[in-house]
Amino acid sequence: MNNGAYKVLVADDDASVRESLCKLLHGEGYQVAAVTNGAEAVDTVCRVENQIDLLLVDLNMPLKNGWATLDRLLEFNPCLPVLIVTGQSNQYEMAEAAGVSALVEKPIDVPALLQVIHKLLNGPVNTRILGSDDQGFPFQLVRAAGYLSTWQGSEIYPHTCGGLNE
Numbered sequence: 344m345n346n347g348a349y350k351v352l353v354a355d356d357d358a359s360v361r362e363s364l365c366k367l368l369h370g371e372g373y374q375v376a377a378v379t380n381g382a383e384a385v386d387t388v389c390r391v392e393n394q395i396d397l398l399l400v401d402l403n404m405p406l407k408n409g410w411a412t413l414d415r416l417l418e419f420n421p422c423l424p425v426l427i428v429t430g431q432s433n434q435y436e437m438a439e440a441a442g443v444s445a446l447v448e449k450p451i452d453v454p455a456l457l458q459v460i461h462k463l464l465n466g467p468v469n470t471r472i473l474g475s476d477d478q479g480f481p482f483q484l485v486r487a488a489g490y491l492s493t494w495q496g497s498e499i500y501p502h503t504c505g506g507l508n509e
Contacts, residue, residue, distance in 0.1 A: 348374075349373050349374065349396045349397065349464050350373070350374045350375075350376065350394055350395050350396050350397075351368050351373045351374070351375050351376075351395070351396065351397045351398070351399065351460075352375075352376050352377070352378065352384060352387060352388065352395045352397070352398045352399070353365055353368070353375060353376070353377045353378070353398075353399045354377075354378045354379075354380065354381060354383065354384035354398065354399065354400040354401060354404065354409075354412065355377075355379070355399070355400075355401040355404070355428065356379050356380055356401065356403070356404045356405055357401070358379075360401070360428075360449070361377050361379070362377075364377075364399060364428075364451075365377050367453065367457075368460075371457060373460075376395075379404070379405075380404045380405050380406040380407060381400065381404050381406060381407030381408060381409060381411060381412030382406040382407040382412075383406075384398065384400060384407075384412050384416070385407065385412055385415045385416060385419075388416055388419060388420065388423070389419060393420070395423065396423075396424070396464055397423070397424045397425075397426070397460060397463060397464055398416065398423060398424070398425045398426070399425075399426045399428050399447070400412050400413065400425060400426070400427060400428065401427075401428050401429065402427060402428070402429040402431055402434065403429070403430075403431070409427055409429070410437075410441065413425055413427070413441055413442075413443060414441075417441075417442055421442075424444040424463040424464070425442075425443045425444055426443065426444055426445045426446070426447050426456075426459065426460070426463075427441075427443050427445070427446045427447065428447045428449065428451065429446070429447070429448060429449065430448070430449040432448075434446055434448075435484050438482070439482045443482070444459075444463055444482070444483065445459045445463075445482065445483035445484070445485060446482075446483070446484050446485065447459075447485040448484075448485060448487035449487055450487050451485070451487075452485055452487070455485045456485055459483050459485060
């Protein structure tokens with residue numbers, strides 16, 4: 344359980360996914376804010392400056408999609424851990440190249456998602472920047488249907504719990 348010091352912003356236009364993620368993260372002790380599109384995510388992060396500790400952003404959103412949102416946010420704060428959440432397949436290479444901390448496929452594997460968030464928020468800030476050093480947090484791929492793998496390794500760790508749907 345988190346002590347409530349970490350603030351997470353959820354950006355997803357699907358109300359059911361957004362509400363489920365907010366409820367899950369709040370239940371884990373995180374302070375959670377939610378927005379419905381990428382433009383609101385950028386506005387929120389810029390307005391509150393360094394008060395957001397982690398961002399979960401959907402790829403398909405109106406006004407500003409996930410990639411455009413990511414570009415602007417990493418320009419503003421390259422240390423901000425960003426997890427792309429998507430129902431689209433074959434996005435991991437683009438996500439890794441874009442500098443996100445993790446790509447989370449829908450339906451969401453909840454235990455794997457929470458594990459990645461915990462590692463990101465509790466690790467040193469410099470490890471949040473991809474390629475910062477050899478000890479950095481590697482890009483993570485949280486596969487749908489209950490699999491977690493690291494981009495830098497070939498191991499896949501099965502999880503038995505269900506997840507959040509699209």
